[in-house]
Amino acid sequence: QITLKESGPTLVKPTQTLTLTCALSGLSVNFRGVGVGWIRQPPGKSLEWLALIYWDNNKFYSPSLQSRVTVTKDPSKNRVVLTMTNVDLVDTGKYFCARTSSDDILTRGSFDSWGQGTLVTVSS
């Protein structure tokens, strides 16, 4: 069974850098074809895709956030890390990581497995 689990700080101050971790089990981040994405959901709002990294280290970012977001993977710990710089109050929300087996998520395919999400509040 493939599971994903997000972790990170629950409270971050404005202008700080947010670092979130997605731990995978049942599947390697280096397994051919695997992609892991980050999606967030502000309170009462819909979902927003942030970034995605593939098994071959190919990376894709939301055009609106690419200047502040970086995604990396750590095969030794089988995890994916999202870094968001200069956070603001509007970055408050639940952050999810999700796996895709699509080889081109920008054209087709879905996020097959999702974590439960981790709630991040940006407040001074």
Added chain:
Amino acid sequence: LLLTQPHSTSEFPGKTVTISCTRTSGSFASNSVQWYQKRPDTSFTTVIYDNSQRASGIPDRFTVSIDSSSKSATLIISGLQAEDEADYYCQSSDGHNVVFGGGTRLTVL
């Protein structure tokens, strides 16, 4: 690219309900639509991917229709059951971005 869904819908058990998803640019022929279900206290579940493919474990009560322009997709749930009560999100892309609809809350009366 924006995806527009109705905010909410409701129907009685056993009936058929539809949830639309309309895109502002491009087409679902070029960039497929996916549908996710989110029940309280559970993870997101893929219902439909690549326009019409049911995900593993999803009953055939869930189908998708796409209009002739390929700009509007409709999730059709027949034989509605209490367990179908959830939020449903459509998702697509435009080659540069992955976009989600605003979500539709389905209430089973």
